[in-house]
Amino acid sequence: MIRDITLGQYYQADSVIHKLDPRVKLTATLGFIISLFVVQSWIGYVAAAVFLAVVIKLSKVPFGYMVKGMKAIVFILMITVVFNLFLTPGEPLVTLWKLTITKEGARTAAMMAVRLSFLIVGSSVMTLTTTPNSLTDGLEKLMRPLKIFKVPVHEVAMMMSIALRFIPILLEETDKIMKAQIARGADFESGNLIKKARAMVPLLVPLFISAFRRANDLAMAMEARCYRGGENRTKMKPLQYKGRDRIAYGVLFAYFAGCVLIRVYL
Amino acid sequence: MGIIKTDKLVFEYIRRDEEGNVEGITRAVDEVDLDVKQGDFIAILGHNGSGKSTLAKHINAILYPTEGTVWVDGMDTQDESRLWDIRQEAGMVFQNPDNQIIGQVVEEDVGFGPENMGVPTKEIWERVEESLKAVGMYEYRKHSPNKLSGGQKQRVSIAGVIAMHPKCIILDEPTAMLDPNGRKEVVRAVRALNDVEGITIVLITHYMEEIIHADMVFVMDKGHIAMEGTPREIFSRVEELKELRLDVPQVTLLAYELKQSGMDLPDGILTIEELTEALAAKYEVM
Numbered sequence: 001m002i003r004d005i006t007l008g009q010y011y012q013a014d015s016v017i018h019k020l021d022p023r024v025k026l027t028a029t030l031g032f033i034i035s036l037f038v039v040q041s042w043i044g045y046v047a048a049a050v051f052l053a054v055v056i057k058l059s060k061v062p063f064g065y066m067v068k069g070m071k072a073i074v075f076i077l078m079i080t081v082v083f084n085l086f087l088t089p090g091e092p093l094v095t096l097w098k099l100t101i102t103k104e105g106a107r108t109a110a111m112m113a114v115r116l117s118f119l120i121v122g123s124s125v126m127t128l129t130t131t132p133n134s135l136t137d138g139l140e141k142l143m144r145p146l147k148i149f150k151v152p153v154h155e156v157a158m159m160m161s162i163a164l165r166f167i168p169i170l171l172e173e174t175d176k177i178m179k180a181q182i183a184r185g186a187d188f189e190s191g192n193l194i195k196k197a198r199a200m201v202p203l204l205v206p207l208f209i210s211a212f213r214r215a216n217d218l219a220m221a222m223e224a225r226c227y228r229g230g231e232n233r234t235k236m237k238p239l240q241y242k243g244r245d246r247i248a249y250g251v252l253f254a255y256f257a258g259c260v261l262i263r264v265y266l
Numbered sequence: 267m268g269i270i271k272t273d274k275l276v277f278e279y280i281r282r283d284e285e286g287n288v289e290g291i292t293r294a295v296d297e298v299d300l301d302v303k304q305g306d307f308i309a310i311l312g313h314n315g316s317g318k319s320t321l322a323k324h325i326n327a328i329l330y331p332t333e334g335t336v337w338v339d340g341m342d343t344q345d346e347s348r349l350w351d352i353r354q355e356a357g358m359v360f361q362n363p364d365n366q367i368i369g370q371v372v373e374e375d376v377g378f379g380p381e382n383m384g385v386p387t388k389e390i391w392e393r394v395e396e397s398l399k400a401v402g403m404y405e406y407r408k409h410s411p412n413k414l415s416g417g418q419k420q421r422v423s424i425a426g427v428i429a430m431h432p433k434c435i436i437l438d439e440p441t442a443m444l445d446p447n448g449r450k451e452v453v454r455a456v457r458a459l460n461d462v463e464g465i466t467i468v469l470i471t472h473y474m475e476e477i478i479h480a481d482m483v484f485v486m487d488k489g490h491i492a493m494e495g496t497p498r499e500i501f502s503r504v505e506e507l508k509e510l511r512l513d514v515p516q517v518t519l520l521a522y523e524l525k526q527s528g529m530d531l532p533d534g535i536l537t538i539e540e541l542t543e544a545l546a547a548k549y550e551v552m
Contacts, residue, residue, distance in 0.1 A: 132370075133370050133371075133374075161370065162368065164370060165367070165368065165369070165370050165411075168412050169364055169412065214362075214364070214365045217360065217362055217365035217366065218365050218366065218368070220328060220360070221358075221360055221365065221366035221368070222368060222378075223328065223353070224326050224328060224353060224357070224358040224360075225353070225357075225368075225378060225379040225382060225426065225427070225430065226350050226353050226354055226379060226382040226383050226430065227378075227382045228350065228382065232384045233381055233382060233384060234380075234381055234384050234385055234386060234387060234390065235381060235387060236373075236374060236377035236380070236381055236387060236390045236391070236394070237374070237387075238387055
């Protein structure tokens with residue numbers, strides 16, 4: 001059933017990584033990505049690989065799930081590799097017709113490939129071990145300082161979580177409208193791209209109208225339950241750092257410092 | 267003065283054309299006087315467009331009167347400084363169960379109201395637990411609302427209102443989108459709240475079976491209160507109800523027809539048991 005779809009790609013498991021505060025995981029992902037650009041040598045990448053492998057092991061998420069995220073970027077990865085391989089000037093290694101693979105090109109291409117795949121796997125770890133809901137909570141709390149610059153942090157976070165709640169409902173609704181239109185002879189399958197796009201109009205118009213109606217109802221229901229923005233609001237599940245979160249910050253700092261040292265001394 | 271009181275309440279919907287000129291005025295609520303006592307179970311009946319939902323939205327200060335006044339627990343709904351107190355004391359449950367659940371987990375949704383009121387975290391958890399238990403949804407607290415049935419979702423919505431500790435709850439056609447089983451679930455939960463917790467209930471509906479247990483019934487038509495009385499009084503006026511395009515429960519109708527054809531039965535029979543007893547007493551065939 002369409003209502004059973006998992007949002008994002010959260011993988012339910014009982015692990016240390018799952019239990020970490022979402023703020024730790026967000027910071028760690030950012031830190032890890034930066035570290036990939038800090039290190040320039042193979043030793044650095046080995047360090048990153050070890051770090052990533054340990055985290056994956058701890059998260060108890062099957063490795064297959066991590067690699068799934070890679071499928072989406074295979075194409076980009078190929079292009080990057082090919083361009084770097086052929087277009088980097090330097091000492092020629094192999095010449096094929098007019099294309100030359102240089103020693104430097106091969107090195108950059110390999111590094112790029114490693115960097116990109118680590119980047120994707122690294123952020124997959126975060127999305128696989130954190131529910132969209134706690135991710136929003138974490139973002140809200142991390143971004144709180146932006147309030148000084150009048151960024152509506154609470155409002156944006158609230159919108160995100162409501163959007164997440166309504167995705168399955170709207171999906172089901174799309175399904176219903178589609179069936180209703182097919183029953184009246186609408187054709188969503190045949191024809192070229194333009195024809196198909198045009199066929200979507202009788203699907204999208206009712207969907208939009210219904211979404212607006214729902215938004216209106218929801219706004220009224222929220223106001224009836226005393227919602228008045230983020231001011232003076234308390235939290236049912238407030239984010240609180242625990243012992244393991246402090247340790248995780250420590251480990252992250254040690255890893256990052258290691259990367260910087262590798263860059264400077266090796 | 268009771269918990270909810272309206273005095274000559276009038277509400278007009280104003281339709282405007284593109285330039286903002288008034289095209290027409292519809293009087294949705296027309297000079298309604300209500301007085302509801304604390305702890306009462308009130309039902310408001312009426313067919314579509316009779317103004318019953320508009321009336322309900324005034325009690326929760328979502329709409330403000332064009333003329334007249336509404337008081338909730340002695341507070342005038344037009345007094346903006348008391349707006350949030352009014353909304354806390356008069357909770358509201360709406361028709362569509364999907365469009366009023368905010369949380370992605372049942373317990374988070376129930377906690378939404380208390381969160382908005384600034385209740386401390388520990389107390390939120392206590393309130394969520396007691397309100398989910400009051401509607402019999404405690405074992406579903408970790409579930410996603412998307413996987414619940416309509417009746418269960420409506421019970422979660424009711425729990426979300428109870429968690430704000432209101433003195434009265436207004437239910438605006440809470441069963442209109444539910445199947446018969448879901449309707450029974452919801453009505454049972456609402457009655458329990460009234461009996462056990464003593465919360466004042468205003469139930470708006472067009473299903474006659476749901477109002478049998480009400481203390482007072484108001485029938486609305488074209489913005490007016492057309493009939494008022496106990497369920498028994500209301501149901502004994504079958505012809506008037508038919509004129510207002512309202513259906514009478516089947517047993518009541520059967521008893522009415524039997525009486526019309528000459529059988530000597532009491533007025534306003536509401537349940538099957540009552541009718542069988544009355545017939546048995548009459549003909550001594552037990």
